[in-house]
Amino acid sequence: MSENIVIHDYEISRSKRNKVNGHESFVLWFTGLSGSGKSTIANKAEEELFYKGVSTYALDGDNIRSGINKGLGFTKEDRLENLRRIAEVSKLFVDAGIITIAAFVSPLISDRDQVKHIVGENDLIEIFVDTSLEECERRDVKGLYKKARAGEIKNFTGIDAPYEAPLNPEIHIETETTKVDEAVQHIIEYLEKTHRI
Ligand SMILES: Nc1ncnc2c1ncn2[C@@H]1O[C@H](COP(=O)(O)OS(=O)(=O)O)[C@@H](OP(=O)(O)O)[C@H]1O
Ligand SMILES: Nc1ncnc2c1ncn2[C@@H]1O[C@H](COP(=O)(O)OP(=O)(O)O)[C@@H](O)[C@H]1O
Numbered sequence: 001m002s003e004n005i006v007i008h009d010y011e012i013s014r015s016k017r018n019k020v021n022g023h024e025s026f027v028l029w030f031t032g033l034s035g036s037g038k039s040t041i042a043n044k045a046e047e048e049l050f051y052k053g054v055s056t057y058a059l060d061g062d063n064i065r066s067g068i069n070k071g072l073g074f075t076k077e078d079r080l081e082n083l084r085r086i087a088e089v090s091k092l093f094v095d096a097g098i099i100t101i102a103a104f105v106s107p108l109i110s111d112r113d114q115v116k117h118i119v120g121e122n123d124l125i126e127i128f129v130d131t132s133l134e135e136c137e138r139r140d141v142k143g144l145y146k147k148a149r150a151g152e153i154k155n156f157t158g159i160d161a162p163y164e165a166p167l168n169p170e171i172h173i174e175t176e177t178t179k180v181d182e183a184v185q186h187i188i189e190y191l192e193k194t195h196r197i
Contacts, residue, residue: 017097
């Protein structure tokens with residue numbers, strides 16, 4: 001940090017916000033292949049939390065890659081920068097007392113380690129949305145796998161760019177054997193069991 005930047009302490013702290021909200025703030029970080037089910041499960045999980053009276057906000061490709069990260073692509077370097085900025089934004093949301101839901105492919109262990117480092121390990125719950133490449137390709141929600149196979153998209157995760165599965169995620173959802181509602185219940189139960197909500 002520049003030597004000329006002096007931090008000002010604000011009266012309204014994260015813990016005061018958490019007290020008023022009646023819950024802790026942290027990040028639910030969904031990782032998985034494109035089409036694995038991250039957005040679908042994140043969206044339903046947010047709905048469930050929201051109607052329980054929890055303050056939430058969801059970050060995903062739609063509100064991030066078209067705004068703050070417009071111009072970043074899918075090279076290894078651009079993904080790292082994409083995720084670095086998302087982690088910094090998530091950290092601000094957590095400071096604002098909000099349970100932040102982030103759904104990004106975040107393909108590499110080192111990408112996610114950077115996120116954990118920025119957000120803080122205790123403030124991040126990693127959720128692995130585990131769906132085989134075959135199933136994601138069968139779903140092909142956005143028609144991108146077809147394009148990637150045809151060589152029309154380069155560096156597509158799972159095709160010609162790697163995806164490294166988390167080694168020890170807090171929550172592991174296998175979508176080929178778990179329905180969306182069951183996945184959401186699993187997340188809510190985890191949060192209740194660990195006294196996060
Ligand atoms: N090359 C390549 N690889 C992977 N995904 C691609 C690519 N090009 C475009 N898309 C679409 O962008 C979405 C992934 O963006 P993310 O910001 O989550 O990716 S990353 O975390 O920076 O790797 C991803 O969205 P989801 O399907 O929601 O995961 C794709 O629809
Ligand atoms: N058990 C499941 N969990 C999540 N999504 C599922 C499941 N079964 C089928 N799907 C479907 O898979 C697709 C996943 O797409 P999406 O949520 O956009 O994935 P991602 O955000 O990971 O790219 C959706 O069409 C969803 O309805």
